Amino acid sequence: MSHPPGNSLQADQRARVSEPGESPEQGILHLIERVRQELDYNDAKGRSAYRLGMHDGLRFAEDALVNLLNRHGHQAEVRGTPMDT
16 A cells, blocks of 8 residues: 655655745646645545545646646646546
8 A cells, every 4th residue: 555645744844745846836846746646645545435535626636736837838737547547
């Protein structure tokens, strides 16, 4: 089973969900990657109604962040997941 991506309150993450990067683009790309780690962890936990709801919320966040970057001329794309099949 996969491990949780981390707790943003842990000292080794300096109270951050993801790294801010050197620019807004880098910060958003880091955040997209963190959302993807959460999606992978969620997939590994099964398909209960709760998990499917969490998955939908995480996919919405990924879609919104990718769309934001694309609309400002940066390259990003939504990643397919095992739940898509």
